[in-house]
Amino acid sequence: MLARMTLFDPPAPLAERLRPRNVAEVVGQSKLLGPGRPLTRVLASGRLGSLILWGPPGVGKTTLARLIAGEVGAHFVALSAVSAGVKDVREAVAEAERVRGRGQKTVLFLDEIHRFNKAQQDALLPHVESGLLTLIGATTENPSFEVNPALRSRARTLVLEALTPEEIRGLLERALTDPRGLPGVGAEAGALDLLARLADGDARRALSTLEVAATLSDPVTEDAVTEAFGRHLPQMDKNGEDFYNLISALHKSVRGSHVDGALYWLARMVEGGADPLYVARRVVRMAAEDIGLADPQALRLAIAARDTVEFLGSPEGDLALAQAVVYLALAPKSNSVYVAWKRALDAVREGETLPIPLHLRNAPTALMRVQGYGQGYAYYFDDPEGSFAQDYLPGGARLDLYAPTGEGWEARVEGRWRKLQEAHGEAPEPEESEDTAPGAP
Structure with missing residues (x-):
């Protein structure tokens, strides 16, 4: 006679009741379980090595681990890195030593392995190396960032995909x-x-x-x-790879002037629970890096959006973020300052240290003036021609760091930039054509 079920003995959740009982019942993952695929070959050989199963939530990582252990006849020990520690690993090792005496191997399944710190992961190494434990780790995070290289090198990483x-x-x-x-x-x-x-x-x-x-x-x-x-919240680990991929998608959509793409990825981040102030800071960076001087107003608007988010919070401040993202996507683009700044840093870090010309130096004391500091400096408003004629780098050195693009505001000031170069005697050499090349008729 069946025992009566009470409120204190509820049935298992539907997802648990429907866990596949064998590999044939697994839904999806055809790239791993189809004919001739990696897991199919492993199971057919009966020789199981350590694995890291990497994939989004709810795709069957735990189920696969259980089925794999069952297929090869291994003893199965399951731990969650959320609650387990080195003590639990030691107990799993002791259990593995006991069953090894019966001629049985042990599969240690470690769910959310990325939550184990370096010391905890290192504690697994000698037992994985000796073959006492066959590790199957499950993670939603990129193992390249979250799993120690030493442990990762001893395990094969298999990528599980979201179900269609x-x-x-x-x-x-x-x-x-x-x-x-x-x-x-x-x-x-x-x-x-x-x-x-x-x-x-x-x-x-x-x-x-x-x-x-x-x-x-x-x-x-x-x-x-x-x-x-309930409310549909898109999946996003606020500290994981998805978060940084969304930031990347937002930035690249803005850079590519794709307004709808930029708005969609922004909405994904906001609905996924991203910190609005962090997103606002990234939007400010986009304004400086990719719009730059093509539209000097872009940086002001991005700063205003950041201030609005800080002042109003979410959701009211989210509209200011959306406004800034649309503006940046529509704005002309220029990375001229970004490139020029990198060149300037490279010149300082990798080139010789250039002395500051005496006429450009500050002369607050009489001794400095006797040494020639500040002497011969041509003040622009008193002597424009002299100002242009003097050197601003020692010995007439030339770096060619900045060059405007033909976008937006920079297109309007490009003519002045060229005139200033000519006035400083730094106009670029004209490119040779076939008519002007040496020896041309």
């Missing part, structure tokens, strides 16, 4: 027919399509939402899905 809407929909359909799922519950086709799209490739999120929606409506409707889902 079609794959999510198939999983939802299975949930409505599988005896372990929600048999007998119906769902409108539009509701499943909506949920498959909102899930962002996360199977766990899709199944959890379906389970809630089924308590609100049978058959499940689009309105029930919307209510169960």
